[in-house]
Amino acid sequence: MSGTGSDGVYVESTIIMTTVRVIAPFVFTFGLFVMFHGAESAGGGFQGGVLVAAAVLLLAFAFGIDATRAWLAGPLTRTAIAGGGAAFALIGVGAIVLDGAFLEYVAYDVGSTGVKYGIELVELGIGAVVSGVLVGLFFSLASGDFTTSTGDAPDNERDAATPGGEEA
Amino acid sequence: MIDLLATHFNYLAVVALLAIGLYGVTASPNLVKKIIGLNVFQVGIFLFFVTSGFVDGAAPPLLGHGSAPYASPLPHVLILTAIVVGVSLTAVALALVVRIYDAYGTLDEDAIEEVRTYD
């Protein structure tokens, strides 16, 4: 993966960048579709979240990890995680407040489709959590400057970065 | 025996995957490959569950999109959850690997052991 190193090994490739620029929005949209459409066909929040994350990862491979990181910097990721998790929990707790059991969608009493909406909201929450966490994980793993870093990491780290190269 | 092979092939594959995975975890000197082994091991178990929900000629449990028999949805749900758990574990394991490498400069289990005793 040519773009992996946060230390400038990244080599710009026009073909990849163009391809990704075209594909990424599609992947992103497909991810959202899978997230929402889990009720009717295969798919759901988790799969959709993974696809959304994949779109971001594609961008990172195409435009460089640092660039993507800078683009994403800010509260976006953690809002996605905390918001998604909270949405799921609150939908569950809300049912308790309305005198139902935890996650009892029927308690919201919005007719027969209410359950379905509840489920889709939950799927959306999961999607947010998953995409947020996966993107976060990727950047965490890729960055690797630890506060504990003892500074004795061998030099071959960079050499090793290259063969990992061209995947995904 | 042949009959068993025909009707229970999935379970043999389950055992094979479990064996390969466990071997990978215990025998691989490289920490990354241990984690690969762990993933294989878990997939063996997933296969067990999904097989249990399968009925010959069954349609996927998309109600209204096919006709009975449907495969049992429950094992699929369980395995979806288990896959998510698996990938989370893998991510944490890899983070640990990165940190271990940062500290010891190697991912070889025996070499790390040497470094530790040398300390």
Next chain:
Amino acid sequence: MTEILSLRPLAAVLLPAIGVLAIVALRRNPDVREGATILTALATFGIVASIVPATLSGDVYVTRLGTLVPGIELTLSADPLGMIFALVASLLWLVTSFYSIGYMRGLDEHSQTRYFAAFAGSVGAALGVSFASNLVSLYVFYELLTVATYPLVAHDESETAREAGRKYLTYTFGGGVAVLAGAVLVFWTTGTVAFTPGGIAALASADPVIARAAFALLAGGFGVKAALMPVHSWLPDAMVAPTPVSGLLHAVAVVKSGVFGVARVVLDVFGPETISELGVGLPLAAVAALTILVASVIALRQDNLKRRLAYSTISQLSYIVLGLGILSPTSLVGGLLHIPAHAFMKLTLFFCAGAIHVETHTDNISEMAGIGRRMPVTMAAFAVASLGMAGLPLVAGFVSKWYLLIGSIDSGTAVFAGVLFLSGLLNIGYFWPIVYQAFFQTADDSDAKPLVEFPLGGQRVRADGGDPVDRDEEDDGTAGGDDDQTDPADTESSAGDDQTDPNGGADPDTGLDAGALIDTTPTEGTVEPDIDPSEGESQVELEAKVEGEYAVDRHPSDHRRDERGDDDPAPADAVPDTEHHADGTDDGHSHHGGAPASGWEARGFGAETTWFMLGPITVAAAGAVALGIAPRAMVFLAVIQRVVFEVTGVAV
């Protein structure tokens, strides 16, 4: 027997516990702290004493504390048997409290708060033992007693003391575990563990194998604290503790809790009838008889006074067990009466030993020639108590032994009567020389005492006694049960070398040299079979004698260095040759044992030591005499007769 709900038994147990808190809280001010000890002891004794009238009239005060574990109540009940022990413990605690103050201050000991707190805790646990109304509650307090006593045993913080503490914990917890196992068996077979005078009925019909196993576990478990042989060796080692501890705990509270446990098992769990049906009484009596004799013989060979007293304790405790094992009503009375009798007498003896130690730093009998001049009252009390130990009339020991004697003849086991006679002789054998040389000899003209100098016997613990280097062998490190042996001992032992050693030839010549002497592990095979392995260290001396002299004497400085090799950080004595500190015991106060060069000075009445020590000594000795002259007036006999009557239906 009517039960009266009352908080008094609980109060008796709780008061010392409150005392512990008070003592810890008042640690900044020693005088007030000691005041708290005395007050607690006084109050505790007051409460126990206040129960006596009820006990005599057949009432039992009971405090119910709810269920301990399902099926087992935690109830404290001041029944007659428990009252015997409670009275002894609380009364003597009061006496000992005064003595402790004198002793601890006289020696300017460290960690006095811990000492007094643990002391109060121990007595509280002992009272709990006495009032426990079933096996499991008894076990609860029995273990608490162990825990509370441990800091006292290890008080000295020397390697020897730690060693002794370790051994103490190991032995007594081992015993405790056996007790627990026995209690489980009893509970399993009968569904109850409550004490019932005359025994739990269901045990009589239980599977005899299980019942015997339960008895063996219980008697064996309690036997550890009762220092029955062969599980006695913690007791001499525990003598490393300060003398008041040795006195109260290792002659009264702790060891008596073991004996008391055996009494509970015999009288209130199994009952004499069941025991004789099971045929386990005789083995118990036999073990006790053997212990009496062997411990007496070993006592003869101890030069360290406290160790001699310790072996004497082992021997005397077995009188009680013997009485319980013989099972006849009269012997039961004798055995039980020996609980207070021995307590008073032995306490006197220990007090005397402690007073001598505080005043003159002398611990070895061989150095006590003429000490009667220096400490007349002390040695007089010692003489009285010794006579009692030997069973001479007018002192407490006589009464209990008399009952024992009658009982053993009654029950047709006259062989035990023989044992009693023989042991009486041995008692005289090991006490008389002390008294004799204290009053009728001086340091200069004291001669070797034949029994003490008998070549096999360790005439005294080696001067560097208890050297921890031998610790890998279980019984070493015990040697120096007590503090400071000094050069004079060495000198004398060298004198002893002149005698021919009949066994010398039999000893393997291990080719000792100066360095190897200390860590030579005694070969057990050369020790006489009936002698406790802890005597191994004397064997080392014998081997040394074969060499002609002590390595220590040849290389005194080496010797001292060896001793200090352990963790004791205290700086060593600056002046060689005048004194040898036993390892680790010399933190802060150094000792010169034996008579000063000019001989013991004569001191008048009351001038020999502080009244904090003299008072308790005289009180304890007076108690021993009173118990001998008017046993009935001292309450104990009356209570005991009630116990035996309830158990056997026979009025003695």
Next chain:
Amino acid sequence: MTSEAIVLAAVLTFSALGAAAAILLRDVLNAIIAFAAFSFGIATVWVLLAAPDVALTEAAVGAGITTVFFLVTIAKTVRPGGERLFERIEWRSVAVVAILSGALLATVGSLPAVGAADAPVATSPVTEYYLANAYSETGVENAVTAVLAAYRGFDTFGEATVVISAGVAVLLVLRQEAYV
């Protein structure tokens, strides 16, 4: 053996070989590629076993995200030199593995046949209840989604927690304070 079964058996065999290769290949990059291939094979197996949701997830996770994570990791670390193509066999591990596989193989015969319509799972009231009521009770056609989010919503809540936990865990492990 039906043709579907033969296809299934073939894909399973391919996957198992992929797994074995992932373990035995000495070079970690090769191993990761083999692992990705294995994941694709397994995703196919899920399709053949009428589990499209699982298949989609496996493709996205096993062949996708997990592989990317592995690659990022080896990019951050080091690969052992490739003088040999395969690892040496560790016989002690083989023994441990043999015990487990032996025990499991012994029970294979007692398990219900694959795809049997009368197997306990297929006939269980739980399965039948889901198939009969999931749509009417939740209005969701995909029974898997219905069970996932409604009937076993608590599992899914746990699943989301695992994901969050993993995110936090990686920060903790790598001693970072923020995600991006």
Next chain:
Amino acid sequence: MTDALPLLVVVPIVFALAPIAVDRVRENTGWLAAAAAAVAHLGLSFSVLGTVLGSGRTSYAVGGYAPPFGIELVADGVSAVLVVLVSAVTLATVVYARSVGPRSNTFYSELLVLTAGISGVVVTGDLFNLYVFLEITGLATYALVATGRSPAAALAGLKYLLVGTIGASLYLLGVGYLYISTGTLNMADLAGLLPAVGYDSPVLLTGFALLVVGLGVKTALFPLHTWQPDAYAESPTSVTAYISALVSTAAAYALFRVIYTVFTPTFDAAVPAALDVLVVLASVSVVVGSVLAVLQSDLKRMLAYSSVAQFGLVVAGFAVVNQTAAIGGLVHLVGHAVMKAGLFVAVGALATVAGGRTVDDLAGMADRAPVVSGAFAVLSFALVGVPPAVGFAGKWHIVLGAVEAGRWIVAGVAVVSTLLTLAYFARVLERLYFRDAPVAAGVADRPDAATASDTDAALTADGSGSGGAAGADNNPVDAVPTVPPQARVVVVVAAVAAVVLGVFATDLISVLEPVVEVSFQ
């Protein structure tokens, strides 16, 4: 039906999200969220306990879907007691971590996730749901172990992750075996269906074995304990205290559920050999764990091996399969959690003051940290089984139950373990109280002892020589570290709790007993 049951899981997770959302804006968020969550959790736990005491066993259908179709949460005497334990330990850990750290927001998030996971394990009545919560617990624990500063902590975390995941996977496979033969995952439902399958069918037996081995790994029974000493020794003390108190406890509790709720005592009656094997495994664990504990010089490792032994005892109590022993196992499970958490905190505090955490480093610490030393002594004796502390109540029932059932091996092992436990604690206590602190160890005075170097001196030095030197180097007199007050509070509370639990063991048992009774009917 009490809503507190799902909230026990949900509330900590919601609070765990708070530090993520605010992130670095406020430094304190993590601790505040954790403290608030712990207090709320405690309230919920007591409400669950109150419900159980009032109306007995309560079941909660999540989402309103009746079991076995939906997930069932169960509050009975055992789970109610354990959730209270979880809350109490969480609160104590949060208080303790305030002073000694780790202090990062992520740490507290993960701690709350762990709390949620353990609560889930305790309240769930569904085998697969149990797996999910086991994994939440596991994942959070792996990460928390790796928060230790040393590289060895990361290694310990990874080792734990590998072994723990294999264990959890084996558990999942076991669930699969039960599922494939019954088609249900609900514990109560399974209990009804298993007899029809036939307890002696190879599938069920394999399932049982897999469940036991999987949970045995998580409980750290010998020889499946290999992850545990490293994990305990390398993690920060707050983490060690928490996981030693709760993580293995949760796994052992799950084992209890499997044996008593899913398989029920009738399984033992049908296939006695199955639990015989477990009895032997557990007994070996007790003995080997204790012996290994005696051999350790690092205190945290000593306590870790001690846990191996104590959990062996707990599982032995379960595996005896009679009412008395099962209750004994449960009491010891709860008691051990309290005692071990207190002991770890005490060791952490003492080690801070002493500048090292080997047995020898603690020499003379009783003078410098009297309160913690005293509490340590109380907890040690409690764990040894000195009455009236809670260690005794557990052991008594286990031994009594073992005797009733004729499993003499368990009775014997319990008795032997008492002495071994004493052996490894007594030497620590002796160092604490009856040895002088090595600081001024007469170093000036020592050369003659050191150079004397004859065998005797070497033998008697007993390691304290080196300890003394180290102590003198590490502890300049002017900068003596002290015990943080929070640690003191936690240790003392643990010690008091150990005694109080013992004194009121009857009440504890009366809460636990109905659960065990039901499974025997």
